[in-house]
Amino acid sequence: MIGVALPDVDVWSERVTVALGQNPGLFTGPGTNTYLVGTGRRRLLLDTGSGVAAYPDVLADALERAGCGGIEAIVLTHGHPDHLGGVAQVRERWGPLRASKLPNPDGDPDGFVFEPLADGAVVRTEGATLRAVYTPGHARDHLCFVLEEEHALFSGDNVLGVGTTVIPSQGGDLLDYMDSLERLLALAPRRIYPAHGPRIEDGVAKLREYIAHRLARERQIVGALAAGDAPIATIVKRVYTDVPEVLHAAAAHSVAAHLLKLEREGRARRQGAGAPLEATWSAS
Numbered sequence: 001m002i003g004v005a006l007p008d009v010d011v012w013s014e015r016v017t018v019a020l021g022q023n024p025g026l027f028t029g030p031g032t033n034t035y036l037v038g039t040g041r042r043r044l045l046l047d048t049g050s051g052v053a054a055y056p057d058v059l060a061d062a063l064e065r066a067g068c069g070g071i072e073a074i075v076l077t078h079g080h081p082d083h084l085g086g087v088a089q090v091r092e093r094w095g096p097l098r099a100s101k102l103p104n105p106d107g108d109p110d111g112f113v114f115e116p117l118a119d120g121a122v123v124r125t126e127g128a129t130l131r132a133v134y135t136p137g138h139a140r141d142h143l144c145f146v147l148e149e150e151h152a153l154f155s156g157d158n159v160l161g162v163g164t165t166v167i168p169s170q171g172g173d174l175l176d177y178m179d180s181l182e183r184l185l186a187l188a189p190r191r192i193y194p195a196h197g198p199r200i201e202d203g204v205a206k207l208r209e210y211i212a213h214r215l216a217r218e219r220q221i222v223g224a225l226a227a228g229d230a231p232i233a234t235i236v237k238r239v240y241t242d243v244p245e246v247l248h249a250a251a252a253h254s255v256a257a258h259l260l261k262l263e264r265e266g267r268a269r270r271q272g273a274g275a276p277l278e279a280t281w282s283a284s
């Protein structure tokens with residue numbers, strides 16, 4: 001995202017070094033952070049970027065800056081291509097490393113070999129203990145990781161250093177996402193290491209801000225529904241009065257995510273069984 005310039009490699013704590021796994025761009029967001037975690041001779045690599053050609057050299061630089069000799073294993077927050085896409089090139093350069101993630105109930109990439117991780121699983125390396133926290137909503141296979149030694153959180157795409165988490169129509173679910181945010185808030189993390197953007201120093205404040213932002217938007221949409229049954233395009237016009245029309249298509253996806261949440265909660269309903277974007281919605 002424009003305006004956020006992060007160095008390719010940065011040491012963020014005695015046990016956390018960040019390596020940018022994908023360059024920032026207008027359509028790719030602020031780049032994907034990948035993390036070397038631990039204090040030993042070999043570190044865990046959390047996420048791998050999207051597989052851009054420049055990444056292995058960035059990672060080699062990060063290993064040097066972290067003062068370690070290599071990679072012990074790969075751990076993934078989820079299977080989106082900008083997190084999993086670099087696994088092949090990392091294995092090509094550093095050997096057949098073990099990778100682990102939560103299996104996606106919708107399926108994982110063909111031929112991708114990994115070890116399954118579940119909620120509560122603990123991955124240890126010298127100087128760092130990662131505890132997996134099941135956090136669906138942005139993706140069905142999403143795990144965050146508590147870094148026990150720092151009472152910190154690797155938030156994947158659930159909390160970002162800049163911008164807003166997308167709830168994709170494929171695999172996304174806003175009700176699950178809100179539950180995941182509450183679950184993370186209950187952990188009261190100090191620092192958050194996000195998958196995109198700078199580190200967040202006050203994890204609890206950021207989580208509260210995320211929850212408040214979504215609830216404020218929800219109230220607006222409930223208010224728009226109270227003004228009469230309408231398709232999403234009309235609800236967008238009622239809610240996003242200050243947003244230029246070129247952004248209304250993106251806003252429509254966000255409204256759809258909210259309406260599907262309200263529908264699951266019995267607070268909104270669709271007339272007919274059409275796709276969310278085509279249906280007429282009413283309050284219930």
Ligand SMILES: [Zn+2]
Pocket residue numbers: 078080138139157
């Ligand atoms: Zn993602």
